Amino acid sequence: MRIAFLGLGRMGSGMATRLAQSGDHTLTVWNRTADKAQRFTELGASIAKDPIEAVRDAEVVITSLLDDQSVEALFHEGSEVLKALPPTAIHLCVTTISPDCANRLQDLHAANGSRYVSGPVIGRPDASAAGKLVQFLAGDTSAIKVVSPICHAFAEQVMPLSVRDAGVANSQKLCINFFVASLIEVMGECFTLGEKLGVPRQNLAFFLDKSLPLPGLKVYVERLFKRETDSTTGFTMTAGRKDLGLMLRAAAAVDCDIDIATIIAEKMDIAISQGMQNLDWSATQEITRQRAGLLN
Ligand SMILES: NC(=O)c1ccc[n+]([C@@H]2O[C@H](COP(=O)([O-])OP(=O)(O)OC[C@H]3O[C@@H](n4cnc5c(N)ncnc54)[C@H](OP(=O)(O)O)[C@@H]3O)[C@@H](O)[C@H]2O)c1
Structure with missing residues (x-):
């Protein structure tokens, strides 16, 4: 064709x-x-x-x-x-x-x-x-x-x-991205909490990796564990923030609260205001770390 x-x-x-x-x-x-x-x-x-x-x-x-x-x-x-x-x-x-x-x-x-x-x-x-x-x-x-x-x-x-409606395919994509974004947020908080409590990060990485079957999700365990924020082969914070906005607007239109999306969007805004717009969207973990007083 x-x-x-x-x-x-x-x-x-x-x-x-x-x-x-x-x-x-x-x-x-x-x-x-x-x-x-x-x-x-x-x-x-x-x-x-x-x-x-x-x-x-x-x-x-x-x-x-x-x-x-x-x-x-x-x-x-x-x-x-x-x-x-x-x-x-x-x-x-x-x-x-x-x-x-x-x-x-x-x-x-x-x-x-x-x-x-x-x-x-x-x-x-x-x-x-x-x-x-x-x-x-x-x-x-x-x-x-x-x-x-x-x-x-x-x-x-x-x-x-x-x-x-063609838009249903896009709604399905947003629901799945909401799940992935939420998983990244929870795993970033888990690593940060563990670090504050003296738990070796690799012990958590082992458990999280075993918990997730899909390679596309496992990649985020490794990224978060290693604090890899380069987006060359990933998804930028700017594009991720765009998707969070789409999710929140779609949810608001049908009166459905997706509270964790609000938290993630706020962290992305902070990350972007700190110049992280071209980092991978999973770099929101850095904001979680900053808030927990982990400064390196
Ligand atoms: N990366 C992922 O992991 C991933 C996964 C699934 C879906 N997506 C979605 O796929 C789409 C592309 O993502 P990506 O990661 O490939 O982003 P990207 O690397 O930033 O590429 C964006 C593309 O859009 C073009 N573009 C942006 N604004 C434009 C404008 N105003 N006029 C004309 N062209 C414009 C860019 O052109 P220039 O080269 O000139 O900037 C580039 O070709 C996004 O909707 C994203 O949400 C991404």
């Missing part, structure tokens, strides 16, 4: 590489910061100078951008990108966006004659590059049939949801 891939960040670069390496598609890529696109010529992809050029001949457009704003800057009523999109094209959005934004995009494409699928993913950049993501799909049923085989290039589990 002719695929346009927009957004070559930590997650997008892995997915686009997998698509290029599959040899099954004609791939055109675009990234706001052009340098990140250069290496895709070696993989046989074309590099578009802007998103309008990227989508012009596409059958499927995949957006791996940051948030609601970055996706809707390209796809809104009357936008140049939407005008350039072939009428039968499918927009698959793998970005973590709000359920409301996903539903707006679904309506936008329906009015335009094109089709929309929400496809948020679970897994970190290493899983993206290894084709081991888990992905939820919701939206236009006929479009889901078309994009599912494409998604198998980067996701080992592709789960179509039998719901009408």
